[in-house]
Amino acid sequence: MRILLFLLLAIVLAGCATQPPPPDRPADELFAERVQALAAKDRWQTSGRMAINTPSDNVTVSLDWRETGESWRLDMRGPFGSGAVQLQGNAQGVTLRTADGREDFAVDAGELLYHYTGYQLPMAVLRDWVRGLPAADHDHEMELDDHGRPQSLDQLGWSIRYTGWTESDGLQLPSRMTLDGPDINLRASLRSWELGRD
Template identity: 35%
Template sequence: MRGRSGAGLVGCLLLGALLGGCATAPTTVPPAPEATWQAHRAAVAALQHWQARGRIAVRAGEEGWNAAFDWQQRGDSYLVRLRGPFGQGGVELRGDPRGVWLRRNGHPPVFATDPETLLVQQTGWRLPLSGLGAWLKGMPERGQDRELQWDSGGRLLRLQQRGWHIDYQGYGRIDGVDLPRKLKLKRDSLEVRLVIDRWQVS
């Protein structure tokens, strides 16, 4: 009898241990160490010539617009084309560290040193053009304060810079490098969503 009672006690203890193990909270994957982020960042930074094509949706309060975009980057120079918003046809911005030219159908080209101000003055649209070239690649803009968080693969998950909050919602692997496919930018009441349908890198 004592032997059976001892076995029963052992069984209860084992059952309790198993039940306790089942009740334990699942472990979470810790964030990647900074070295993983730095390795990914170096791979992305090496892409000096690239092109991203996709769709953009901008909402400010009750107003909003949608467009197709084509961003081409060659070192510090860029060419951005927006097609479709408000039925105004195409808008082209060609810039480098000295400034930016804006061209619209039926209008003479206009030059300015500040791309955001120029875009607002000429179209009424607000876009963070100064930082967007880096953010599209999943990188913080150089020389600007930032707060960032990366995922287990060392890719940017969240970024705060220039007063903007950027959430990265999807990546794709392009020529061995993970590049964003979908991101959301928010600042105050202004929200910008971008979907990148096609990447080309060289």
Template identity: 30%
Template sequence: MSLRFLAVAACAVLLVACTSRPVRSPLPPELLAAAEARQLAREQALRAQPDWGLQGRIAMSVDRNGGSGRVDWRQDGHAFTVELSAPVTRQGWRLSGGPGWAQLDGLDDGPRSGADASELLYDATGWLIPVEALGDWVRGLRAQAAGPAEVEYGADGRLQRLSQGGWQIDYSWPPVEAGGGMEADRGASVLPRRIDARREAVSGPQARVRLVVDHWNLSMEASAGAASR
């Protein structure tokens, strides 16, 4: 795996009031309204629990280049640390940051630091993708810093597709617990198990990232449980 791939994957993996425009849903109007109300309540509850983490697997492609690896993301309020490693090549890096600062480790010429994580990644790798957005997207939230969003809900009332900031994110969720219905998913089941994000650029490269979550940490599971009640 090249450093360029690692940097691009970093951007994608590091991938209130947002304007929302729900579109194309199989739900009738009354259920669509209920799904949107539930999503808004879920977002509010999850944002009130700012400490979380995940471990998982990532596959990334940019135009005809790509690769895969493992990701470990730890969030402590506004501060984050994201580690990506490729076991086969034994390559890896770490991006850490918070409001007004960021540091990228694992580069051949040593660590680099800057005031903005996105700009730091762009200066080091040539890629500029919003770092902040995926911290929300991976949890099934509309990103606060990415502008207006369009959302679609599935037949079970859960978020199925999110389009925001030039990206389209499709969601896969754990099965609904016995009993069915929108109110049946409790605890960790309200957390995505996979996202498939695509960037269709008018100019420049096209990008795709698939992130499979193997484990959400306990504090995140607890917050998700609170969000579904």
């Protein structure tokens, strides 16, 4: 019995040792530093999977998102009518391409994606939310953890919850998040991140 108690105590202590102690600085100060550091990274890439749930449909898609300055590209592969969708955009607008050869152009990426897939995603602000940032120039409510990372973010009628984090280039970035919007729920699992500068 004493051996068993000793082993349980060792496991508990080992688990405690793996948790980094909270910093001795205010969370909002740490968050401001994180925002500044991410702003200096004008190239980033993430990939993973996202479950899309609506009252009439439930699908899972794989995604690969790359941004370089004002240019960006999002590849989504899943059970769309064409099997895959690629969005490629910049300050002038966005081009959508499908696996079966269709191509279209629009100013609004969200409207274009909705036209081809039927899913209303907040493309104009999703690039910020996916990095754990509130979209600029829009009111929001946010709760931070002790490390200055968002735990929850409410903005533009959406509720975002961050449930996992990973590190890339010394910065904490979301690895798991849920987004609840009007008649839609998204669950994203981002397995890799790369950050850089031109």
